[in-house]
Amino acid sequence: xxxxxxxxxxxxxxxxxxxxxxxxxxxxxxxxxxxxxxxxxxxxxxxxxxxxxxxxxxxxxxxxxxxxxxxxxxxxxxxxxxxxxxxxxxxxxxxxxxxxxxxxxxxxxxxxxxxxxxxxxxxxxxxxxxxxxxxxxxxxxxxxxxxxxxxxxxxxxxxxxxxxxxxxxxxxxxxxxxxxxxxxxxxxxxxxxxxxxxxxxxxxxxxxxxxxxxxxxxxxxxxxxxxxxxxxxxxxxxxxxxxxxxxxxxxxxxxxxxxxxxxxxxxxxxxxxxxxxxxxxxxxxxxxxxxxxxxxxxxxxxxxxxxxxxxxxxxxxxxxxxxxxxxxxxxxxxxxxxxxxxxxxxxxxxxxxxxxxxxxxxxxxxxxxxxxxxxxxxxxxxxxxxxxxxxxxxxxx
Amino acid sequence: xxxxxxxxxxxxxxxxxxxxxxxxxxxxxxxxxxxxxxxxxxxxxxxxxxxxxxxxxxxxxxxxxxxxxxxxxxxxxxxxxxxxxxxxxxxxxxxxxxxxxxxxxxxxxxxxxxxxxxxxxxxxxxxxxxxxxxxxxxxxxxxxx
Numbered sequence: 001x002x003x004x005x006x007x008x009x010x011x012x013x014x015x016x017x018x019x020x021x022x023x024x025x026x027x028x029x030x031x032x033x034x035x036x037x038x039x040x041x042x043x044x045x046x047x048x049x050x051x052x053x054x055x056x057x058x059x060x061x062x063x064x065x066x067x068x069x070x071x072x073x074x075x076x077x078x079x080x081x082x083x084x085x086x087x088x089x090x091x092x093x094x095x096x097x098x099x100x101x102x103x104x105x106x107x108x109x110x111x112x113x114x115x116x117x118x119x120x121x122x123x124x125x126x127x128x129x130x131x132x133x134x135x136x137x138x139x140x141x142x143x144x145x146x147x148x149x150x151x152x153x154x155x156x157x158x159x160x161x162x163x164x165x166x167x168x169x170x171x172x173x174x175x176x177x178x179x180x181x182x183x184x185x186x187x188x189x190x191x192x193x194x195x196x197x198x199x200x201x202x203x204x205x206x207x208x209x210x211x212x213x214x215x216x217x218x219x220x221x222x223x224x225x226x227x228x229x230x231x232x233x234x235x236x237x238x239x240x241x242x243x244x245x246x247x248x249x250x251x252x253x254x255x256x257x258x259x260x261x262x263x264x265x266x267x268x269x270x271x272x273x274x275x276x277x278x279x280x281x282x283x284x285x286x287x288x289x290x291x292x293x294x295x296x297x298x299x300x301x302x303x304x305x306x307x308x309x310x311x312x313x314x315x316x317x318x319x320x321x322x323x324x325x326x327x328x329x330x331x332x333x334x335x336x337x338x339x340x341x342x343x344x345x346x347x348x349x350x351x352x353x354x355x356x357x358x359x360x361x362x363x364x365x366x367x368x369x370x371x372x373x374x375x376x377x378x379x380x381x382x383x384x385x386x387x388x389x390x391x392x393x394x395x396x397x
Numbered sequence: 398x399x400x401x402x403x404x405x406x407x408x409x410x411x412x413x414x415x416x417x418x419x420x421x422x423x424x425x426x427x428x429x430x431x432x433x434x435x436x437x438x439x440x441x442x443x444x445x446x447x448x449x450x451x452x453x454x455x456x457x458x459x460x461x462x463x464x465x466x467x468x469x470x471x472x473x474x475x476x477x478x479x480x481x482x483x484x485x486x487x488x489x490x491x492x493x494x495x496x497x498x499x500x501x502x503x504x505x506x507x508x509x510x511x512x513x514x515x516x517x518x519x520x521x522x523x524x525x526x527x528x529x530x531x532x533x534x535x536x537x538x539x540x541x542x
Contacts, residue, residue: 042525047536082425212450212499225449231424231474297425297467297476299451310454310465323454325503330452333502 004032007344009351011037022335022351029343034335049322054080054154054291057322061309062148064326067110070103071302072324073152075309078233079298080154083313084291090238091282092156094272097235098169099142099151100300101265101272105176106135107303108258108265111355112183115255118349119196120387124186131179134172141165156285163280166273173266180266184259195393197251201338201350204249211334214327215305216257217354221249227301239271251353258355291317302327304355328356345389400424400475403446411438424474427465432481435466436491439479442468443497448477450499455507457539462488462513483513492518510537 010021025033045064049057061072074096081088088096109132116124136146142161143149151157161169187193208218218225226243228236244260246253293315299308305327312321331354338354339347400423407428408415414434419427430438442448448468455464466479483490492515493500504515505524512535515521523530530536 038525044536082421209449210498212497225471230469230471231476295421295427295465295478297478299476306451308451308467310452310467312456320458321454321456323452323456325452329502330499333498336498 003027009348018356020332020356024339024344024347026344029345031339031342031344031347034339034347036332036335046322046324050318050320053317054319057319058152059150061324062150064324065302066147068103068107068302068304069148070099070151071300071307072309072326074100074234074300074302075298075307076311076322077152077154077298078300079296079309079311080291080313081296082298083294083296083311084154084288086155086286086288088156089279089282089284089286090235091160091276091279092284092286093235093238094275094279095157095161095284096152097239098161098269098272098276099139099149099157100234101268102135102138104265104303105262106132106139107355108262109135111258111303111352112187112255115251115349115352116187118352118383118386119193120390121193124183127179128183131176131183134175138169138172141168153285154291155288156283158285160284161276163277166276169269169273173269177263177266180259180262187255187259192390192393194252196346196349196390197255198248199250200342200346201251201353202249203334203338207249207334207337211337212330213305213334213354214330215302216254216261217305217331217334219243219245220253220257222247225306227299227306231299233300235272235275236268238275239268241268241271251349254353254355291315304328305331328354332356343389345386348383348386400426400473403470403473403475407441407446410441414438425476425478427478427480429480429482432483432490435479435481435493436496439466439493439496442477442479446470447472450493450497451476453500453503453507455511455513455537457511457537459541461485462511464490464507464513466493487514488512489514489516491516492521494518509535511535512538 004025004027007024007026008021012019021037023035024031045060049060052060057076058073061076062069064072109128113125113128139149140146142165143151143159151159203221205221205223208221208223214225222245224243224245229243241264244257244264246256291313294313296311299306307327308325310323311319314320335351338350342350411434414431415428417429448470451467451469453464453466455462460482462483464481468477492504494504495517502524504518505521507513508515508521509523509526
């Protein structure tokens with residue numbers, strides 16, 4: 001019987017700085033099996049939610065994810081408004097979509113930066129994160145916070161986007177568009193990035209259907225699902241845009257989908273700003289007295305895919321049950337398909353390709369040989385291994 | 398294919414297993430079914446009708462343990478909730494994880510948080526509290542007077 005070595009990535013991810021523990025079972029350099037552990041710091045948000053009022057839950061679910069902090073309130077608002085049969089004003093719809101798309105831009109830029117860092121392209125990392133900063137500044141201007149914007153409530157939004165702020169948003173979007181051109185050119189034309197990402201971590205259409213994967217992960221494998229198009233909410237049915245897909249299903253296709261989606265987001269925001277101009281007189285929220293008894297299935301397309309919230313109300317001011325499914329919950333499970341059979345260096349980027357979001361903090365672990373007990377590799381050595389491979393390719397190409 | 402024809406086909410096929418149908422609007426339908434029909438229903442939805450399994454939500458109520466299986470028909474934006482009610486004292490239902498992997502983790506989670514037993518699950522280990530939670534204590538169970 002061949003000897004398998006256990007290589008852990010985690011419990012605290014060295015690059016994404018989030019808790020997860022992947023156990024890679026390797027033979028030589030090839031990954032033969034993968035196991036995932038989580039829940040080191042389970043926060044019990046679903047249970048907590050049962051003890052909060054509908055107004056308070058927005059602040060709670062906003063803290064599920066630190067990057068796309070708006071996507072959970074978005075889905076929760078859709079669920080509660082479905083129970084109470086509320087139709088929000090057009091002005092509120094436009095503001096909601098602007099926030100959602102700005103978030104997609106900064107989240108995708110964050111991923112592009114991290115992916116560059118994983119591959120040993122620290123310039124891409126520095127650039128992408130530099131270009132992301134003005135988007136966070138926009139959030140600060142609009143909501144007062146760079147993250148966790150607290151913009152949503154049942155029946156609308158909390159803050160308006162006044163006319164005076166619109167030119168500032170337009171200026172930032174213009175800049176971002178130019179920078180996205182630059183990034184797209186740099187990523188799409190680089191032979192070493194091609195060599196590191198093409199044909200790596202492939203997910204077939206069947207894998208996507210089997211695991212129920214969503215978002216850019218699904219769209220990069222040719223499954224054109226996007227909640228914004230399929231089950232339109234907020235201002236998405238009022239604007240023109242297209243769903244970006246790719247066929248290859250590898251890491252490169254996922255990068256391509258995300259980069260091209262940023263152009264769509266910029267276009268959606270531009271159209272929403274025009275919409276705001278037409279709806280000058282509209283209120284940003286309507287008064288909601290009570291949430292009746294009933295069931296709500298709310299969903300929203302987060303940067304990572306479909307966020308799903310199930311809310312059951314008994315007519316009181318807090319839900320009986322609030323089930324939350326983040327997109328990473330289904331996307332992370334696909335690692336069993338994308339990583340097995342690859343080298344450890346490629347597994348690092350394959351694991352990052354779905355843009356996983358783990359949340360919370362885990363403990364420290366090191367790799368030991370299962371039989372001899374000798375320490376093998378720590379997280380830094382693992383990253384160095386990935387960087388070494390890129391450097392090797394750079395020399396030969 | 399529109400929503401009416403989908404629902405009609407579904408009702409014709411599973412007429413005897415349907416206990417209640419609530420059509421909230423054109424995109425949200427909740428169908429309460431007998432729990433022993435779940436494998437047939439899921440097989441039909443997933444393999445024949447082209448539905449995607451989103452997730453399942455379990456809750457503990459006075460009626461017993463309830464599970465909403467959320468299926469999505471993405472081409473028309475429909476969410477179909479298959480609602481089953483399980484026994485108070487011995488909650489168990491067939492696992493769907495042998496059909497698709499999407500339900501593997503959530504069934505483990507429901508087993509862990511509510512103590513629902515999924516029959517024939519390939520690997521019903523704990524998902525989120527491995528090694529740091531007492532056996533036989535289920536955090537999402539409630540006490541009713």
